[in-house]
Amino acid sequence: MMKLYYSPNSCSLASHIALEEAGADYEAVRLDFTKEDQKAADYLAINPKARVPSLITNQGVLSETPALLLFIAQSYPDAALAPLNDPFALAQAQAFNSYLCSSVHVAHAHLRRGHRWADDPVAIEAMRAKVPQSVGECFDLINNTMIKGPWVLGDHYSICDPYLFTLTGWLPGDGIDRADLPNVDAHYQRMSARAAVQKIVAIHAGT
Amino acid sequence: MMKLYYSPNSCSLASHIALEEAGADYEAVRLDFTKEDQKAADYLAINPKARVPSLITNQGVLSETPALLLFIAQSYPDAALAPLNDPFALAQAQAFNSYLCSSVHVAHAHLRRGHRWADDPVAIEAMRAKVPQSVGECFDLINNTMIKGPWVLGDHYSICDPYLFTLTGWLPGDGIDRADLPNVDAHYQRMSARAAVQKIVAIHAGT
Incomplete structure (x- = not known):
């Protein structure tokens, strides 16, 4: 199961919606930027850029919204979220x-x-x-x-x-x-x- | 034949190198930013963002370096410039x-x-x-x-x-x-x- 780290209404909202639209089996973990959760040592070990989104997959961690979005589209081709063959x-x-x-x-x-x-x-x-x-x-x-x-x-x-x-x-x-x-x-x-x-x-x- | 619009040593250098590495059949067109070539009407018709790179393909115009780079990799798979199947x-x-x-x-x-x-x-x-x-x-x-x-x-x-x-x-x-x-x-x-x-x-x- 994939795990998405997000903060409310940040750009991570896009990947969160895409996972939902794809019908993915995922867990969403909320970070509170007002408490600087993104700078905590355990999160920096996941994403040293101290940003969201981060997506933990069974192959490793991904970051950067455009990369996550394409990965979600490729991982769930039946959802047809990108023109993968063109x-x-x-x-x-x-x-x-x-x-x-x-x-x-x-x-x-x-x-x-x-x-x-x-x-x-x-x-x-x-x-x-x-x-x-x-x-x-x-x-x-x-x-x-x-x-x-x-x-x-x-x-x-x-x-x-x-x-x-x-x-x-x-x-x-x-x-x-x-x-x-x-x-x-x-x-x-x-x-x-x-x-x-x-x-x-x-x-x-x-x- | 594709046509790349570039300005010297801007980020368009990346796509220019990638086209060369791919063995693509392309023409490169130099823009002089000191003369504001990128704001000329004929260039704005190609790229209304007034930026480089722009790549004219036989299907239309593309812009934004990450998009051009992936397109070049997909267009010339024999050059193996991206892990397209993973x-x-x-x-x-x-x-x-x-x-x-x-x-x-x-x-x-x-x-x-x-x-x-x-x-x-x-x-x-x-x-x-x-x-x-x-x-x-x-x-x-x-x-x-x-x-x-x-x-x-x-x-x-x-x-x-x-x-x-x-x-x-x-x-x-x-x-x-x-x-x-x-x-x-x-x-x-x-x-x-x-x-x-x-x-x-x-x-x-x-x-």
Whole structure:
């Protein structure tokens, strides 16, 4: 049985939803970042990056959301969560998820994790101030050029969808109104109607 | 024939080397970022993110380094550039490349691209000042925990190797001495001895 380490409403939500959608046999272990669980010695032994998600498999530990999502899709091919037999379509999925991790998540991270990139409190505040613009530009691009509809890749639900849903869920905190992004908003509502999503969102909302 | 858009010594170097290692039939098109070629209308029509790399294939355009690298590996399976038939090993490769794009490249980007995340010149200078530390911490982790040796994934050369080589090449500009990172340094020297790497590095060094 796989074991997913997550913290509520972090990017690990995407892998949590994907495991549920895949019908995987898994256990989810909650970390409390306010208590710095991710820096405890037993967790650092699992993931020396002190981040989530981590997925313990019977072959070893995996980290990084795009890697987990593809691994889940490959491990449960019957769930058809990625175009595994079409290298170009799979590369499009990977490009989307790579953009989320390297540009969109990063822009968002400047809201509360500015200390990663500067020490000066003035700088950290300047980073916070620009988040609505930097995240907003990313989501404009997603809204206008990346969602084929009804799902990210088109007709087929995939590992791109819970990842986009997760980052879309951060928009209110980023000072961005989802209503200004009609394709993103429609996608978020479509996701919110799925049973697996509702189940995992409720778990993350719980204490 | 595929067409790769690159700018010299940017992260597109990784895909350029991978295409060469794969024995692909490709054309490489140089963009000059000092002339803002990446913001020209004809390039934005190819890649609205105004970034490199972009790869034009006979099925359409791809972007994002981790996606290009996996696509190149899947398109030229005889070159054996990724463990395509082992989902766990492939996920490890994806996790490594995802870490490079979302953490290491991002830490480095605060040296010259701080304007993406703050407007205040004081903040941008504070970001520059922290690059040796933030990139250094990433490379300490890579040096100490991620390179199995002799290649990133162990005995087999893969798409992880040109990507690490590319980011290692940025270390002098980041204010980090490769000699303090023995595993990274040995990997860089091993890469530098490969004919395909020498050929592409010379192209990027040319004007």
